[in-house]
Amino acid sequence: MSAPIKSLEQVLTNAASGLSAQSIRMNTIASNLANAGSVGSTEESTYHTKYPVFSEVKQGLAGMGQDDQPVGGVRVSSVKDSQKPLEKRYEPSHPLADKDGYVYMTDVNPISEMTNMISASKEYQANVEIMNTTKNLIMQTLSVINTK
Incomplete structure (x- = not known):
């Protein structure tokens, strides 16, 4: 395969990693929104906002990693819970009240x-x-190569 196409393949790999990372981010946001307004009987058992943590992938290999995220570009290295203290409300009649x-x-x-x-x-x-x-760009490159 020609060098320009290989270079463009790396661009595709990097963009695919961005798609994967943003998809995980969207799923995390959906989970947060689904749990908005929820309550619990303890701070530990109550839902905390979750945040994906992005990190750069420094490997030069193209393909899929062990957890089905593309290698190269960006990845979600973890999903963290918010450490913000939760609001405590006095509601003695609530079934989840402590x-x-x-x-x-x-x-x-x-x-x-x-x-x-x-x-x-x-x-x-x-x-x-x-x-x-x-x-x-790949299609145009292949067209130029095929006409020579």
């Missing part, structure tokens, strides 16, 4: 999550555009 009558409210902020979803969606779309442009 012995003192308190329930713990989740720290999910739906407005912040919707903003994050818009950002993740735009970044996903950008990676799709990178892949489409790269595909067109």
Whole structure:
């Protein structure tokens, strides 16, 4: 395979890793939104907002990693729980209230999550555009090679 096509394949690999990472981010946001407004009887048992942690992949290999994320580009290295203290509300009649009558409210902020979803969606779309442009460049390169 020619050098330009191999180089463009790496662009596709990097864009695919971005798609994978943004997909995980969107799933995390969906989980956060699904749990917005939830309560618990203890701070530990109450849902905490989750955040994906992105890291650069420094390997030069193309292909899939051991956890089905592309190698090269970016990846989600972990999903962390928020460490923010939860709001405690006095609701002694609530079925989940602790012995003192308190329930713990989740720290999910739906407005912040919707903003994050818009950002993740735009970044996903950008990676799709990178892949489409790269595909067109590969097709043009192959056309030039075939006409020689």
